[in-house]
Amino acid sequence: RKEVEQDPGPFNVPEGATVAFNCTYSNSASQSFFWYRQDCRKEPKLLMSVYSSGNEDGRFTAQLNRASQYISLLIRDSKLSDSATYLCVVTVNYGQNFVFGPGTRLSVLP
Amino acid sequence: DGGITQSPKYLFRKEGQNVTLSCEQNLNHDAMYWYRQDPGQGLRLIYYSQIVNDFQKGDIAEGYSVSREKKESFPLTVTSAQKNPTAFYLCASCNRYRSGNTIYFGEGSWLTVV
Numbered sequence: 001r002k003e004v005e006q007d008p009g010p011f012n013v014p015e016g017a018t019v020a021f022n023c024t025y026s027n028s029a030s031q032s033f034f035w036y037r038q039d040c041r042k043e044p045k046l047l048m049s050v051y052s053s054g055n056e057d058g059r060f061t062a063q064l065n066r067a068s069q070y071i072s073l074l075i076r077d078s079k080l081s082d083s084a085t086y087l088c089v090v091t092v093n094y095g096q097n098f099v100f101g102p103g104t105r106l107s108v109l110p
Numbered sequence: 111d112g113g114i115t116q117s118p119k120y121l122f123r124k125e126g127q128n129v130t131l132s133c134e135q136n137l138n139h140d141a142m143y144w145y146r147q148d149p150g151q152g153l154r155l156i157y158y159s160q161i162v163n164d165f166q167k168g169d170i171a172e173g174y175s176v177s178r179e180k181k182e183s184f185p186l187t188v189t190s191a192q193k194n195p196t197a198f199y200l201c202a203s204c205n206r207y208r209s210g211n212t213i214y215f216g217e218g219s220w221l222t223v224v
Contacts, residue, residue, distance in 0.1 A: 034212060043200055043215035044153070087152070089213075096141070096160060096206060098213045102152035 003027060004101035006088050012107045017078045021104050023071040023088030030090040030099075033064055035073045038085045038103065047073075047086070078108045113137065116201050116216035122224050123188070123195065131186045131219045133201035142184035143202040143213070146170060153200065159184055160206060188221060196223050 006023045013019050021035075033050035048055065050062040050071055061074040071088055088101035114135045123129045135142065141160050145153040155168030159178040173192025178184055184203075188195045198220055204213045 032211070041198075043218050045215070046212050049212065095211065097155070097158065098143070098202075098204075100145075100153040 002102075003092070003099045004088055004090055006086075006101040007104045009103075010105040010107060012109060013078055014109050015078055015080060017108075018074065018076045019078055019106060020075075021073040021086050021088075021106075023073075023101055025069050025071070025088075025090045025099075027090070027092050027099075028069060030069075030092055031095050032091040033071050034089040035060075035062055035071075036087040036089055036100075038087055040084075044087055044100075075106075078106075080108050080110060082106060083108045114201055114203055114214060114216035116199075116219050118219060119217065120220045120222075122222050125223055126190045128187055128189050129221065131188070131199055131201075131221070133184045133186065133216060134182055135184075135201075135203045135216075136182060137203055137205070137214065138181070139203035139205050139214075140181065141204050141206040142178070143204075144168075144174070144176065144184070144186045145200045145202065147198045147200060147218075156186065156199075195221055197221060 004025050035047040036044040037047045038044040048057050050064045054063045059076045063072045085103040085105045087103045117132045143158040144156040147153050154170050156174050157176040159165035165178050175187045200218045201216045202213045204211045
């Protein structure tokens with residue numbers, strides 16, 4: 001089993017749609033959780049950290065369920081500019097290492 | 111501006127040659143990392159370093175070497191022993207002493223074997 005698994009995608013949605021990404025992790029000792037965004041042929045960039053209480057940043061909402069080892073990202077009112085690959089990331093080994101999921105590609109269509 | 115600088119952005123290598131990818135950061139981060147990404151794939155850890163003069167192998171270290179002589183610099187050498195080196199290479203760093211620290215990336219280096 002891979003350490004971090006994500007919805008295989010790709011997700012093709014119309015503008016204005018709400019889309020949800022799911023991520024599971026296998027290491028129960030994982031400490032920190034993040035969503036990164038990667039545009040085609042570019043480096044990943046931090047989208048948002050994920051907290052146990054859930055957190056929201058504009059149209060983006062992240063949730064963490066430690067008991068189920070599950071992370072989610074919800075994007076409301078999708079924009080064309082949201083088209084990218086979304087990477088789920090967890091830290092292991094007392095925060096020393098970052099483990100990346102394979103990513104889920106999103107295409108928002110006009 | 112603070113950040114991570116990778117060079118070169120594009121590099122072509124002949125089979126059998128060693129090449130070195132540069133990574134410099136001015137974020138005062140202790141930890142630095144090298145990842146490899148193949149088309150349509152996730153990031154795989156090659157090497158990481160938590161402190162100067164110390165580094166550890168990641169999941170796919172074979173055929174690669176690194177050094178960490180300065181806090182700011184973490185160059186990666188792709189040796190001739192790496193059988194399939196064509197990929198996108200990403201250098202990253204983080205402040206490991208900060209709770210909930212995040213990892214920051216350079217713009218990446220594209221390596222093609224010709």
